[in-house]
Amino acid sequence: MTTENxxxxxxxxxxxxxxxxxxxxxxxxxxxxxxxxxxxxxxQATFGMNLSNDAGTIVIPDLVLPVQQSLYALITIVVxxxxxxxxxxxxxxxxxVGVVSFAFVASFLIWATKDQAFNLVGMMSSSLISATPIALxxxxxxxxxxxxxxxIAIEGIMLLSAEAAVVSATVSHNLWFGxxxxxxxxxxxxxxxxxxxxxxKVDQIVSGVAINIFGTGATSFISSRYLEKHxxxxxxxxxxxxxxxxxLSKIPILGPVFFQNNIVVYLMIxxxxxxxxxxxxxxxxxxxxxxxxxxxxxxTLGINVxxxxxxxxxxxxxxxxxxxxYFTIGSVGRFDQDMTAGxxxxxxxxxxxxxxxxxxxxxxxxxxxxxxxxxxxxQILGINIPSEFLQMAPYIVTMxxxxxxxxxxxMPAADGTPYEK
Amino acid sequence: MTDNEVKETTEKKKSEAGEKHGSGLIDNLLVPVLxxxxxxxxxxxVIxxxxxxxxxxxxxFFQDPIAAFKASWDAIATGYGxxxxxxxxxxxxxxxxxxxxxxxxxxxxMLKSFxxxxxxxxxxxxxxxxxxxxxxxxxxxxxxxxxxxxxYIGALASAYVGYSIIGMPWFFHLPLAILAGAAAGGVWxxxxxxxxxxxxxxxxxxxxxxxxxxxxxxxxxxxxPMKSSGFRPVTPTIEASAELPRFFPDxxxxxxxxxxxxxxxxLVYWFLFKTTFGFEIRAVGANPDAAKYSGMSVVRNxxxxxxxxxxxxxxxxxxxxxxxxxxxxxxxxxxxxFDSIALALLGxxxxxxxxxxxLLFGVLRSGATSMQxxxxxPIHIISIIQGLxxxxxxxxxxxxxxxxxxxxxxxxxxxxxxxxx
Numbered sequence: 001m002t003t004e005n006x007x008x009x010x011x012x013x014x015x016x017x018x019x020x021x022x023x024x025x026x027x028x029x030x031x032x033x034x035x036x037x038x039x040x041x042x043x044q045a046t047f048g049m050n051l052s053n054d055a056g057t058i059v060i061p062d063l064v065l066p067v068q069q070s071l072y073a074l075i076t077i078v079v080x081x082x083x084x085x086x087x088x089x090x091x092x093x094x095x096x097v098g099v100v101s102f103a104f105v106a107s108f109l110i111w112a113t114k115d116q117a118f119n120l121v122g123m124m125s126s127s128l129i130s131a132t133p134i135a136l137x138x139x140x141x142x143x144x145x146x147x148x149x150x151x152i153a154i155e156g157i158m159l160l161s162a163e164a165a166v167v168s169a170t171v172s173h174n175l176w177f178g179x180x181x182x183x184x185x186x187x188x189x190x191x192x193x194x195x196x197x198x199x200x201k202v203d204q205i206v207s208g209v210a211i212n213i214f215g216t217g218a219t220s221f222i223s224s225r226y227l228e229k230h231x232x233x234x235x236x237x238x239x240x241x242x243x244x245x246x247x248l249s250k251i252p253i254l255g256p257v258f259f260q261n262n263i264v265v266y267l268m269i270x271x272x273x274x275x276x277x278x279x280x281x282x283x284x285x286x287x288x289x290x291x292x293x294x295x296x297x298x299x300t301l302g303i304n305v306x307x308x309x310x311x312x313x314x315x316x317x318x319x320x321x322x323x324x325x326y327f328t329i330g331s332v333g334r335f336d337q338d339m340t341a342g343x344x345x346x347x348x349x350x351x352x353x354x355x356x357x358x359x360x361x362x363x364x365x366x367x368x369x370x371x372x373x374x375x376x377x378x379q380i381l382g383i384n385i386p387s388e389f390l391q392m393a394p395y396i397v398t399m400x401x402x403x404x405x406x407x408x409x410x411m412p413a414a415d416g417t418p419y420e421k
Numbered sequence: 422m423t424d425n426e427v428k429e430t431t432e433k434k435k436s437e438a439g440e441k442h443g444s445g446l447i448d449n450l451l452v453p454v455l456x457x458x459x460x461x462x463x464x465x466x467v468i469x470x471x472x473x474x475x476x477x478x479x480x481x482f483f484q485d486p487i488a489a490f491k492a493s494w495d496a497i498a499t500g501y502g503x504x505x506x507x508x509x510x511x512x513x514x515x516x517x518x519x520x521x522x523x524x525x526x527x528x529x530x531m532l533k534s535f536x537x538x539x540x541x542x543x544x545x546x547x548x549x550x551x552x553x554x555x556x557x558x559x560x561x562x563x564x565x566x567x568x569x570x571x572x573y574i575g576a577l578a579s580a581y582v583g584y585s586i587i588g589m590p591w592f593f594h595l596p597l598a599i600l601a602g603a604a605a606g607g608v609w610x611x612x613x614x615x616x617x618x619x620x621x622x623x624x625x626x627x628x629x630x631x632x633x634x635x636x637x638x639x640x641x642x643x644x645x646p647m648k649s650s651g652f653r654p655v656t657p658t659i660e661a662s663a664e665l666p667r668f669f670p671d672x673x674x675x676x677x678x679x680x681x682x683x684x685x686x687x688l689v690y691w692f693l694f695k696t697t698f699g700f701e702i703r704a705v706g707a708n709p710d711a712a713k714y715s716g717m718s719v720v721r722n723x724x725x726x727x728x729x730x731x732x733x734x735x736x737x738x739x740x741x742x743x744x745x746x747x748x749x750x751x752x753x754x755x756x757x758x759f760d761s762i763a764l765a766l767l768g769x770x771x772x773x774x775x776x777x778x779x780l781l782f783g784v785l786r787s788g789a790t791s792m793q794x795x796x797x798x799p800i801h802i803i804s805i806i807q808g809l810x811x812x813x814x815x816x817x818x819x820x821x822x823x824x825x826x827x828x829x830x831x832x833x834x835x836x837x838x839x840x841x842x
Binding site for chain 1 (some may be wrong): 467471542551564566617619620621622623625626627629631633634636637638640643646756760763766798799801802803804805806807808809810813815816818819828
């Protein structure tokens with residue numbers, strides 16, 4: 001790299017630093033205009049800290065916050081960060097985005113709850129549940145794309161495994177068997193994608209689109225030909241019961257949110273941690289990243305590029321298969337046509353927003369899950385923002401992140417390109 | 422890229438072009454035709470497997486093997502018979518209808534006999550526009566997955582102009598409504614174009630995100646600002662002055678949209694192959710670096726391609742509203758935007774090929790309805806066939822393997838380069 005290049009890079013990062021700072025200031029201003037101006041002094045917001053049905057959890061008092069003071073405190077944090085960013089630059093972009101989104105969401109909630117009561121823990125719990133399929137889709141994306149294979153077939157994979165799960169669980173009267181079949185189906189379909197793009201070098205997007213169209217068609221075909229006519233014998237599996245983890249589930253706030261869920265949610269959390277460790281602290285992870293960044297160099301060092309890609313895409317598919325199982329045997333116990341409703345694509349957005357990083361992808365899934373589950377609560381609080389606009393937010397945020405003006409989306413260098421020896 | 426490398430690439434391109442020329446028209450047609458044929462054969466197998474009588478007969482295979490094959494054949498023949506009679510009509514009925522009209526002046530039977538084939542053309546109309554949209558993107562090296570969203574936005578804009586302006590003469594109103602659709606779709610395509618050209622954000626991700634923004638926006642518009650007075654979330658019916666005139670009395674919906682689509686296809690052909698703009702687009706698509714070094718503006722061309730592509734997809738929505746439906750409701754598109762990717766691939770991104778592919782899909786789609794009602798085969802079988810056709814077109818090696826034929830592989834175009842560059 002020449003000095004000129006270095007200078008250019010420095011200039012670009014300076015520019016980015018200033019733009020990010022200005023955007024943060026704007027967010028602070030937005031918080032003031034949107035929230036503070038619509039409140040009066042002396043208003044209070046009450047947040048419920050207990051789930052009504054959580055047996056055994058230690059009950060703690062509700063959180064009562066003075067609205068205006070809390071909002072000013074949160075705005076101060078954002079403005080302080082903006083000033084810091086403009087003056088010195090903040091190194092950890094993930095932390096910055098995390099704190100600012102937290103401040104924005106918190107001030108929104110405080111404003112929305114003025115003079116009312118709102119069950120915060122219930123909200124957190126339902127956000128985590130909504131985030132589960134998104135996070136699994138995002139993990140599938142992370143694993144494939146870290147090995148440079150773009151997988152936009154996640155939507156189709158999840159639909160097919162959702163249906164496979166419910167049918168096999170209903171027929172065998174065993175939810176675990178359904179879960180196994182779902183994971184198997186996910187792996188198989190991802191295997192087809194892998195063969196098409198690695199062996200036949202089909203354009204990765206085209207293959208993904210084809211699998212999505214096929215998946216939608218095949219699941220709807222089976223659904224209207226068989227499932228709708230034989231609901232009890234084919235499409236009525238029941239769902240996994242929530243498992244309370246001893247002791248941990250009794251911790252206030254954390255207990256009801258994290259430790260009173262069904263198996264799919266637990267598996268998701270375990271996978272997030274496991275994939276993070278595997279990807280960044282094991283030889284397999286190093287190889288995967290090498291194959292995704294510079295396959296030729298990896299090949300020279302004796303890594304089997306094709307094999308790594310096959311393995312990663314198929315493991316990714318199995319994770320997406322688990323995500324598919326969530327829709328049926330993990331939540332409602334039956335299959336409906338097109339029930340994934342774009343969650344696979346939101347997962348893709350979460351992966352980008354989380355910078356191709358398991359923990360990041362999980363955190364963004366939580367934000368997207370929050371946007372998904374807040375709609376219901378907003379109606380209860382009587383707020384008249386059309387829920388459609390909240391649902392748009394994840395997509396718009398992803399597009400903004402991709403511009404690279406705020407933060408930086410660094411994808412694996414060889415992402416999406418087939419490898420030729 | 423050094424001069425030497427540029428020279429090398431151009432020489433490689435030249436030799437590839439030479440090979441392509443030598444392989445001739447037949448090779449270019451052979452893969453798509455065999456892909457469709459294979460798709461239909463597998464579709465037939467699915468029909469046979471999902472047919473009760475056929476399955477029962479196979480259960481008695483060892484007693485009566487011929488009956489098993491016969492039952493399967495019957496199922497397939499009934500299914501595809503219903504498909505093609507439902508989309509092309511029956512010649513005998515047509516002749517009888519015309520004779521009756523000549524003899525008595527009663528046109529009812531004649532119109533009824535021509536209903537299926539005109540309905541296929543009606544279905545093909547938005548397919549032609551949307552297929553051209555994706556094909557134009559491919560020619561310019563860009564993958565527009567957002568045709569679905571652009572279709573929606575175009576349709577909504579056309580519908581708005583169509584119903585909100587009252588009392589305008591048709592020769593102003595109709596062109597205005599058509600232009601509104603094209604402009605709205607164009608804007609929806611331009612945004613990812615700008616993001617790609619200025620920030621390097623990949624158009625695939627951004628067009629997917631724009632799709633979902635469009636879906637949510639249309640949900641909101643249809644349930645609020647653009648909702649008609651009734652209960653259902655649909656727009657009011659457009660004024661007669663904004664309708665694309667129909668050629669025949671009801672129930673035939675065949676209208677000026679179809680000739681317009683053919684004219685636009687001719688225009689796109691002329692634009693791509695006979696104008697400087699078109700040459701630049703193809704140059705940018707074939708090799709952006711070479712185009713840049715020869716003084717073409719890659720940035721401008723990317724924005725131009727995405728805008729035109731979006732405008733074409735918007736026209737698809739406009740034609741559907743102004744010619745066929747006369748109002749917009751939820752779930753209005755039925756996947757035209759995604760199917761159009763299949764069309765562009767099947768038509769080898771050539772406007773003539775796209776028109777042919779669109780006619781085929783029009784026939785399949787409109788025939789599927791009568792296949793569902795007459796033979797009890799769910800309409801989704803078409804999506805299964807489409808997914809397979811895309812895979813076969815995109816991976817000619819599979820077709821070569823199945824039929825043991827040698828087809829020149831020189832015309833396999835690179836559709837996307839990487840995910841983020």
